[in-house]
Amino acid sequence: MSITTTNEHPVKLPDTAHAMWERGELHDFLHLPHDNFSVEIIGGKIVVSPAPRAGHGRVIRGIYNAFRDARVADPQFPWDCAPMLDLNLTEIGEGYCPDLMVMQAEILGVLEDEDERYARTDHVEMVVEVTSPSNASNDRRPAERGAPSKWTGYARAEIPYYLLVDRDPKGPLITLYSVPDPAAGAYLHSDTWEFGDTVTLEHFGLEIDTTGWAPWKD
Structure with missing residues (x-):
C-alpha cells in the first residue's frame, strides 16, 4: 500500500x-x-x-451468501448486500471502498437501475470491512485518540452498524460496532465473536456461520 x-x-x-x-x-x-x-x-x-487475498474473499462471500440465502428463503426479507460499490461520505469529504454494504433491497435496486457510481451514507444500514495486511490500521479503531480511520469516518457519518472482521493472526476477531457518535467520531457499543462462532445480527434477523474463516497467512 x-x-x-x-x-x-x-x-x-x-x-x-x-x-x-x-x-x-x-x-x-x-x-x-x-x-x-x-x-x-x-x-x-x-x-x-492492492487487491485482497483469496481468504479475504471467503469471508465476504460468507456474509453475502447469508443475506442472499435469507432473501431466497423469504422474498419479503428487506435487506440486501452491495459488493463492489463505493461509498461517498459527502458529510466529511471522504470516499471509501467498503468490502460490503447492507441496505434496504429497494434502495439497492434503485442504485443498480440508475447505474450509480457510489452509494451515499443515508442509503446504508451497515458497512462491512475485512482487514488485510497492507491496510488493517485504516479499518480499525485508531490506536491514538483523534487519529482518523474508516472506523472514525463511519461513526462521523452516522452509519448505524459497522461489522469489522479482523484477520490479523495476532488477534483475529469479529466485531459489530453500533451506536455511532458523530461528534466524537466513535462507536459507543460493540459485540465480539471469535472465528468459528455464529455471528448473530439481531437488527437484521440474521445469523452468519464463520466456520472456515481464518487469519491471513504471513
Missing part, C-alpha cells in the same frame, strides 16, 4: 482529492489499473490499496 498526501509525497491535484474521487478521476490521474487497486480518501489522505 502507498499513501499519497500533500505532506508526505507531494502531488499537485487539479481539484480536491474528494472531488476527483467523486467524479471517478483519481485512478486515471494516479495511473493505476482499475482492476488491481482501490483508491480511497481517508482522513484527508489518498490511500491506494
Whole structure:
C-alpha cells in the first residue's frame, strides 16, 4: 500500500482529492489499473490499496451468501448486500471502498437501475470491512485518540452498524460496532465473536456461520 498526501509525497491535484474521487478521476490521474487497486480518501489522505487475498474473499462471500440465502428463503426479507460499490461520505469529504454494504433491497435496486457510481451514507444500514495486511490500521479503531480511520469516518457519518472482521493472526476477531457518535467520531457499543462462532445480527434477523474463516497467512 502507498499513501499519497500533500505532506508526505507531494502531488499537485487539479481539484480536491474528494472531488476527483467523486467524479471517478483519481485512478486515471494516479495511473493505476482499475482492476488491481482501490483508491480511497481517508482522513484527508489518498490511500491506494492492492487487491485482497483469496481468504479475504471467503469471508465476504460468507456474509453475502447469508443475506442472499435469507432473501431466497423469504422474498419479503428487506435487506440486501452491495459488493463492489463505493461509498461517498459527502458529510466529511471522504470516499471509501467498503468490502460490503447492507441496505434496504429497494434502495439497492434503485442504485443498480440508475447505474450509480457510489452509494451515499443515508442509503446504508451497515458497512462491512475485512482487514488485510497492507491496510488493517485504516479499518480499525485508531490506536491514538483523534487519529482518523474508516472506523472514525463511519461513526462521523452516522452509519448505524459497522461489522469489522479482523484477520490479523495476532488477534483475529469479529466485531459489530453500533451506536455511532458523530461528534466524537466513535462507536459507543460493540459485540465480539471469535472465528468459528455464529455471528448473530439481531437488527437484521440474521445469523452468519464463520466456520472456515481464518487469519491471513504471513
